[in-house]
Amino acid sequence: MRELIERIEKDGRVLGEGVLKVDSFVTHQVDPELMEKIGERFAEVFKDANITKVVTIEASGIAPALYAAQTLGVPMVFARKSKSLTMNEELLTSSVYSFTKQVTSTISISRKFLSEKDNVLIIDDFLANGQAAKGLIELCQQAGAKVEGIGIVIEKSFQDGRELLEEMGLKVVSLARIASLSNGKVEFIEEDA
Amino acid sequence: MRELIERIEKDGRVLGEGVLKVDSFVTHQVDPELMEKIGERFAEVFKDANITKVVTIEASGIAPALYAAQTLGVPMVFARKSKSLTMNEELLTSSVYSFTKQVTSTISISRKFLSEKDNVLIIDDFLANGQAAKGLIELCQQAGAKVEGIGIVIEKSFQDGRELLEEMGLKVVSLARIASLSNGKVEFIEEDA
Numbered sequence: 026m027r028e029l030i031e032r033i034e035k036d037g038r039v040l041g042e043g044v045l046k047v048d049s050f051v052t053h054q055v056d057p058e059l060m061e062k063i064g065e066r067f068a069e070v071f072k073d074a075n076i077t078k079v080v081t082i083e084a085s086g087i088a089p090a091l092y093a094a095q096t097l098g099v100p101m102v103f104a105r106k107s108k109s110l111t112m113n114e115e116l117l118t119s120s121v122y123s124f125t126k127q128v129t130s131t132i133s134i135s136r137k138f139l140s141e142k143d144n145v146l147i148i149d150d151f152l153a154n155g156q157a158a159k160g161l162i163e164l165c166q167q168a169g170a171k172v173e174g175i176g177i178v179i180e181k182s183f184q185d186g187r188e189l190l191e192e193m194g195l196k197v198v199s200l201a202r203i204a205s206l207s208n209g210k211v212e213f214i215e216e217d218a
Numbered sequence: 219m220r221e222l223i224e225r226i227e228k229d230g231r232v233l234g235e236g237v238l239k240v241d242s243f244v245t246h247q248v249d250p251e252l253m254e255k256i257g258e259r260f261a262e263v264f265k266d267a268n269i270t271k272v273v274t275i276e277a278s279g280i281a282p283a284l285y286a287a288q289t290l291g292v293p294m295v296f297a298r299k300s301k302s303l304t305m306n307e308e309l310l311t312s313s314v315y316s317f318t319k320q321v322t323s324t325i326s327i328s329r330k331f332l333s334e335k336d337n338v339l340i341i342d343d344f345l346a347n348g349q350a351a352k353g354l355i356e357l358c359q360q361a362g363a364k365v366e367g368i369g370i371v372i373e374k375s376f377q378d379g380r381e382l383l384e385e386m387g388l389k390v391v392s393l394a395r396i397a398s399l400s401n402g403k404v405e406f407i408e409e410d411a
Binding site for chain 2: 048049050053054055056057058060061083084087088091092094095100101102103105134135137138
């Protein structure tokens, strides 16, 4: 997505090998206009997939997921992160390992918001090792919902998240694909949409 | 706001004294269309306040804040919650005590996203004791930013949050004001907007 790539080139900051900071328009301060365009793009790509729910994880996934859901005319559900597993039969839960923080956290969605009738579009702001997306997929599987695809705002294509998800047979659509963050410079490869 | 009140009457659930669950359209599953109307209403109320930033706190505040920011044509910034205070001079931080969870957590916003040039509209999904809003106000004060007002989706008017904020001289606008949750029933008082 041309506009997103240009914005990353303008306002993204490379902090050491492998770290891209986009906190001025995606992950902390948020540009609503750009997020709306991102959401509309995801909705366009998945418009024929009969999506019934858009699922993401708090907090940075919420903005792009919200606009995608609005354009598709469906609800958005965000998974909660919590440090401890609360025993509750009404929750779908899965474990997500963070390579950056080196901790495992539990994510959860209330069972009543996902069912075997749902066709889910999963949205997240970043795809690196794919662990967060994998956790969301597991929540959908527990509910018997079908995952129709994964929409990613920024993909670190030099990490193995996409491979992991594609090996599960899933369609992955990333709006900016980063080939390398070496030498303080962002290099892109051709984006999906 | 008539549409919000009707939705609370239809889909809100009273869980014991003082607890209103709106997780099917606000706090977990989110209705984008309703959130857009809520955001537009806040923007309408504060359209002459020269707002430069909409500030909220993750995660449920993000959706209404995003649409308010979009309508006002300004960025949205969400404060992060974290259990431990990371010593970082680039962060504005404050402590928020949760009466429900009986824990104090630290909330933070990167210093670079708020300055003395900002006129801030604070948005949150709930106002009960006002502790979260007070924490956000403190972050703005640390930055020298001016808080122009507080927009609340659902106010528990039987708790003292509004009084606390009004005593600080702040304009509080709530789209649904709840007088009582006694006997499993939601009773509203006249809303602000």
